[in-house]
Amino acid sequence: MNRLIVVSNRVTLAQPSSAGGLAIALSAALAQRGGLWMGWSGQQTDDKSPAPLAISTVGKITYALTDLTQKDLEEYYQGFANRVLWPICHYRLDLAEYERKEMSGYFRVNRFFAERLASLVQEGDLVWVHDYHLIPLAAELRRAGLRNRLGFFLHIPWPPPDVFFAMPVHAEILKSLCSYDVVGFQTKYDVENFLGCLHRSGLARHVGGIITTTEGKSLRVGAYPIGIDTARFSTLAAQSATSRPLRKAAESLRGRDLIVGADRLDYSKGITQRIDAFERFIRSEKHMQGKVTYLQITPKSRSEVPEYEAMQRVVAEQAGRVNGELGTLDWVPIRYINRSVPHNLLSGLYRLSKVGLVTPLRDGMNLVAKEYVAAQSEDDPGVLVLSAFAGAARELDGAIKVNPYDVEGIAQALSTALTMSLEERRERWRSMYDHLLEHDVQHWCEWFLDDLEVPPLQ
């Protein structure tokens, strides 16, 4: 079995209990094959250029971490990755702020990653690169002489050509992706959009899932929807539900139905529209006032980027206004937590709630939707209300699908969810849960790596 090298922007040497499903799955794949994980340490260095890679080994996994300078972070991470690629891929041309300096910084840091990585790669190693921060990595590795199989997985959506082509360096980004042997997306719609971009730019033609570039190089392009560690999450939720903090949370609800939302504070997640919808719901269904509580857990994210900082104020004010206008002496309609809660607690809260409200305006997959389903008990499962614009909506047929821009539609879905019969809830949940058990994160890892492992395409 070939050794695996994973490259991602951020590497956390987290303990299994606090790590997310993705980190656990990748660690498992790395441990199984023996492997190396390279990425940014999360630390900023004040030096002009970062020290050599910090190498450490835990079991069969070697970690190779690099610090980044303030300039690198500003240009590559906060700049081009999060102020251009992220909004463009989430269809938000209005929020993209393109600057040539930042774009150069993005390519420079990718070259820097590639130079450092190249010295560690051995013949036969499979290299699996993750997400939009590192698109140019393969082209840089090829430039450094590497002939290994290189795979790329994009965790976020790929937009249609008209949106993507508004980005000034779209051709370079597209060309960079053609240096990989396998390029994976979350859904077939992302694949279609990507192929549309390739066609329109005249860079490649395709037959089935195999693309041939005008330079004669072949690559495989496909949809590999990411999964979660379904069985583990389900057990975690069952255990957490009987824990002391969860019992206290349940008591504090005093029999009220709970609606739960959990998202990084990000404009792509549709949080303000969702709060509007909840307000609409309790204003129009007056008998529900005092009978339902909406818990929104929203850890801060990317606060260095101005749009995110602004949004933090908007959401806090919005929740405060609804509570101020509709709350009573013994009922707070919205409980808003603007920080991270431990994953085990989160799983228990999903299980405690009657409705999981997941309404991103655009999302690559959305793991919260899958976790919500995994956390439910068969006896009394909650209902998932899910945006049609999340990748997860392509798989989770038992959810109530909503248009996240349609505030009244979400309000109506809340009403349907809260009054749904046990029989229907069970039926909807069962089909989704079975799907998630089969298509879990390990399945995803193996699927991608099997495709990456097949002999290089010519």
Ligand code: GDG
């Ligand atoms: C990107 C793509 C794609 C949330 N609140 C807390 C907390 N979380 C955890 C959730 C979940 C994760 O964070 C969020 O994952 P999502 O998939 O929902 O969203 P992104 O962060 O935007 O992820 C997305 C994903 O990559 C994977 O490919 O699905 O489309 O945008 O696991 O549970 N975790 C803890 N405390 C919280 O308060 N501990």
